[in-house]
Amino acid sequence: MPEGHSVHRIARQFGLHFVGHPVRVSSPQGRFVDGAARLDGHTITEARAVGKQMFLRFDNDLWLRVHLGIYGAWDFAGDITVDATVAAANGRMGQTNQRGTVADQDGANGSESSLSSIGAPRRTRLRMAEQEKLEEPIDVFPPEPIGAVRVRLLTDDAVADLRGPTACEVLTPDQVEATIAKLGPDPLEVDAAEGEERFVSVVRRKPTPIALLLMDQGVVSGIGNVYRAELLFRARLNPHTPGKLVPEQTLRELWRDWTRLLATGVATGQMLTMDDLDPDDYRKALASRDDRHWVYHRAGLPCRVCGTNIVMEELGGRKLYWCPRDQA
Structure with a gap:
């Protein structure tokens, strides 16, 4: 999708x-x-x-x-x-x-x-x-x-x-x-500060796992399976953490990171989620999904940070990829 x-x-x-x-x-x-x-x-x-x-x-x-x-x-x-x-x-x-x-x-x-x-x-x-x-x-x-x-x-x-x-x-x-009123905030459609407050206030009231909340278009708009997995890894956040237990500052950082990744995706046409790549790695990342993501579609492969095998599980009818060590 x-x-x-x-x-x-x-x-x-x-x-x-x-x-x-x-x-x-x-x-x-x-x-x-x-x-x-x-x-x-x-x-x-x-x-x-x-x-x-x-x-x-x-x-x-x-x-x-x-x-x-x-x-x-x-x-x-x-x-x-x-x-x-x-x-x-x-x-x-x-x-x-x-x-x-x-x-x-x-x-x-x-x-x-x-x-x-x-x-x-x-x-x-x-x-x-x-x-x-x-x-x-x-x-x-x-x-x-x-x-x-x-x-x-x-x-x-x-x-x-x-x-x-x-x-x-x-x-x-x-x-x-x-x-539109039924949709969560879209970083490219709303004032940044207003969108952040809406996102944080909604998530902090929910007992639902954060991995499901990020995919809920009534909570935040535009995030799908790829961005969900990558945002959670970048935040080193366990996907099963209830929304109301995620620290407020972590939620604010999640919103700001989504804003950055969305802008990059619009500019490049790619869901590019790895930062600080050298020119050769950047070209590889644009050309191939295998070189573009931290955890998405990497089930059974070693984590790029700690070496632990990436886990894939079904959550809410969708495949969720995450590192059981870095996101413990």
């Missing part, structure tokens, strides 16, 4: 290429015909990510809410930018300016993302979900929909196809605010 950094990157792609443009909205699959009709022909005015959910506002005061879930993905094609975050920061799009930032073979080795350049050729195709995959350039625009496309958003220069989402619905402003 895409974690928070992926959804923010998708929202920024929409911000670059769809916001400010009238959009033709359709449902090639046929399951979103009524919703598409309510949005068709209107201009997108805002793209917003909150945790694992994205919201697109249209000029008729309606919003499109999308939650990708486990199987959802956006396919972008046309005059698009591979790394929308970098392009937005630099005020450019579609320029190939740094080959080799991520290894070209990245998509074949189980990484969370698979970009091979910051820029992109025009008339290209990019899939954005848990992973990001640059595909073959297209010869005809718009390309024919591939697979069961729930909704297609089309401008004169770009197209976005949504497939397999958990949620795809049209909401009013009040409904959007009600939905």
